[in-house]
Amino acid sequence: MNKIKVNFEKMYYGFPVFLVSYYDKEGNPNVTTISSSYSLRDMVALGFSSKGYAINQIKEVSDFVINIADSKLLDEIEFCGKNTGSECKKFEHLNLTHVPSTTINAPIIKECPISIECTLTDVIESQNYSGITNILALIKGRLVDESYLDEKGNLKVSAFDNILYIRDGVNRGFRYMKKEQ
Template sequence: MKKITLATEKLYFGFPIFILGYKDDKWGYNFTTCSSSYTLGDKLNIGLSNQGNAMKQIAKSNCFTLNIPTKEQMKQIIIGGFNSGADKFNFPESFHFELSEIMDAPIISECCLTIECQVDQMIETENHVHIFASIKRRLVEESLIHEHHLDCSQLNPILYMGDSHERKYRYLSPLEKPTT
């Protein structure tokens, strides 16, 4: 297979879309659409632009929620991704939320999975901030639980792909169980 150099400043090869919920000094609570994250045990790491409202607000409150939407929430995902600094919960057809019982951050009602996080450290680079957080609680829609475990065949997050030329959303096909 021949490989060539791709001249691009970005390359997303399939990352789950998530919605960050956070306390907002101006609007009370707010959210933004993101795609850069990973977890290891009880730790979660996310990357954000260091110019956005979300980063500034999370730096003040030191907590946030990570919420996993599904393709049924594409309108809300677009609202979150293209309206920085706006009062996104008050847009028509926006997400609904309730406050976390353990921290001052919103839990997005329509999302099938929520991870509540406390910021441990923020490292700012030239254009981005890397947020290292401790997971305090995981909330999962009941239909995604089977015998006290996550039923991965029922979870279908939206994947974000593309480069600086074009970005796309993709969906998983139904999960097939491995044969033994």
């Protein structure tokens, strides 16, 4: 293997793409696309552009839901990533159904097979990473469509058809986890 040093603006090497839903400070449901995350036990970390409407609302309202979409929702993911919640109420433009969580004060997206209910605990902003806001949140609940569970209630990994995001600063693309038949 011959490796060549590159100078990409960024390098996303296949992160899961998901929809983050929340109520803004006026109580309107909204949603954005995110691809920077990791979770460990009951903690999740997300990365946002500091200027984004969603992160500034979440910093005020605290509760949000991570909704794992499947490949059927690629158009919705693209729309939510390209449009800002400050200019449009995205749910009004999409065939997505928001339903209130019974655990936190945030909407769940019915069409997404997995929803993770979260409450903000920490906001991390540093001069070393200007324009980036990282947050930590406590996972308060996990909801999984029954088709993603086996007869014992465990995840059926073979049912996953989620979307991965890849980008180098110029080119971007999506890949899908292959569903086993």
